[in-house]
Amino acid sequence: MWRLNKVRHKAGRLGGSLEEFKLKKREHEKALRQARRDRQLVSKRLLLNEDEDQPEVNMDTASGEQDVVTLFHTLQHSGPEREAHLKALSKALHDPTAQLTFIKQENSMHLLVGLLTGSNASCRLQAVRCLHELSHSSHANVAPACLPATPYLLTYLSGQSTKFTELCLYTLGNLCPESDAVKEKLLAQGIIPALASCIENQRHNLAVVEAVGFTLSQLLQAKDAAAKIIPLVLASSLPSHLLSVLTPDPKFGLAPAIECAWCLHYLTCSMEDNRVLLAQGALLKCSCLLVSLGAAVAEGNKEDGMELLICPLLRCMGNLLSSCPVENLSTEVGDIHVVVALCALLQAYLQSQPALARESAWVLNNLTAHSSALCSALLTLNLVPGLIQLLPFSQGINTMILRVLANIAHKKKEFCVQLAHLGLLSALYATLKMADQEMVTLSMDVLFMLVVSGPQVAEEFVKQGGLLLIEAIQYNSEGEIRRRATYLLEHHLVSYSSYCSVNTSAQFVFPFLTRTNSALNKD
């Protein structure tokens, strides 16, 4: 089980400054981003013993290697000290060089598998620990060396020993991303049914549940998961178990819920059609959870790591909504306060995790796209001014928020009038001048909807100097935007120009135009 505070305390004790630590993290983060771009983003977990805080390498490499070889030779002969030697071996195998040395020893894996499946329970535990260390290696040759052990690891998943099962699971989880061949082998050996029955039988044991979640998430992240793995998972009992774990246990913490939520995210984003998950109430579950998480956040109870759970829940909800037929929306979404929760999350995470704010806005878009009731809720619950205040923020936040507002405007003319009164019209004066062309296009679209909603809005717009603004847009570098500006002026604003202040000599022009327009039977 992972405790989030551990890392920070580690840093302090190591003697290095927190700044150095942060620098190291930044570099690591850059590497992860590049890996993601290459579609190679993979992580492994190392389950540490309770009695050790970190894999400290006390010995230098050379002696480490020597130890491994010595230990290996010792272990080849049975004896009462075997368990102790195994334990020493598992510690020695922290070191990457030692790992390489070990697997190069002839029959080393055979020995470990033998000990793993032997009659001595303590030796089994230490043997799996050794395998776990090896599985964590990023070296191309080391982890695959563990493959002979997998059928046994899978068999042991139905066992009852917590620590042992956890180690088996994390070892399997580390092996999953190795290669397609490994995945195929694991699938053939029945990893999915094994995981399903494990989570079912160990439902009460949250440490094991977390480990199952992690292992499954490793499988589901595969590039071709949609073709082979996901259908098998959806056909099993795993989805319903994942959903049941989503509500975090207050004592145990967020970790199991986090793993299961990420599994669900990988399931929902890979499928265009999420009927199976929708039928199991996945959307409703995510929605309810987000309401309670949003409430906690709004009250100021932002736990460390909460965003690790909120993020996949948002994604599940967003993608499930995109497959949910609009007539089922009310049953699937449940409480309209989910829009309140999303706004709370938007505001709470805007500074610290702008990406989370952006994802919340995306879910709001999917909620409001085809639902008049939810659009109305945003207005009646007075959430719109808060959204308008977010329009200055870039990197996808303002474009998504503007879409939400456009969705509201698109539903009814009365909504447009309300939006204008709440300050959207004034905000457009700024958004129409933003550097992002998508903002300008969306702003034009919203302006159009507001202006055609009724004479009051159009008049107000013209009174505030809107004509000049639109005329400038007629010289925009984008043809599509120019066309829109012209159309807006031509069809919808000219008859309001008499509302602007003119001097006497111009007055005869505009009234004339208004009369002419009506003579031509224009609106």
Place this chain on the structure above:
Amino acid sequence: MLQPELARLLAGGQVLLKSCDEDCPSGDTHELRQREADEGNPFNYTPQLIHLHKDHQLFEDGDIHRHMYLQDLYISEADDKTTLSVSEFACHISGCSAVFSTLEEYEHHYNSLHRHVCCSCRRSLPSARLLDIHIQEWHDSLFNILAQRQDMYQCLVEGCGQKFRTSKQRKDHLIRLHKYPPDFRFDKTKKDRGTRETKRQLQHKDAAMEVVDDVCESEGVCEVMCDVLSDQPERGESMETHVSRDDEAARMAESASAEEHAGLSAAAHSAGNTGTEPPKPRYSYRLVFKEVCCKPLDVFRLFLAQYCCTQRGHVVPFIRCF
């Protein structure tokens, strides 16, 4: 909305979402959109459900955060600095690529360089009044004719009201009475233009209040305008020929079906009369639009500039043409 308000709402108990009659993909603006669509309406916003796949860009930050956690490198938000950024503003006038961090900077740029621009010579003037005067004195042949017989050169100082027979007289007046410098930038005579322009261009590259022939070198005057300008003189010159060709069409100006040349020709007809009083336009705004394929407002402005007011604001557009 403040968080406490939201917290209160969320604590208030569940309110179930009820399905509405209006919950259908097309919404109740269907009819309106139908009508609009028929008329070549370019606005086509439709709400869209957005599905994001696993590797989508929007998911990058969240994925990184997840993997940092898996690798025991979790960064608590208290330690991390924000990556939130604010939108920049940009001048979208075709040909101008200026970018600004605040709206005020944008407005200043726009008002200084794009607001009062002469269509004919692309000069940017600092105010609507000076632009009017510029157009009158530089690009109005009628002005030249009238100036032979009466005092037409207005004093540049607002409120002074005096007029002079020649621009030199005006200049003397400005220097003598209003203490203007002899080389006031916005009182160049036409013959100054050719000799001094290149020098000025070299000196004032950044501000570029005076624009010369090559529009692209100056800041803030659009290429689109160039297209407009290359059209406009032609139209101006051929106005009279339009009159003779499309007289009949002009009479049809009032009918709803009149198209294309009618508007302009009616307008041209008015322009052809060089009487002292501005004739009332007998065209329709809508028809005038049809004449100019994508800049409908320009021809309209043409008449405003010539015959109407010097009023700034939304009545008189920011770019005047002759």
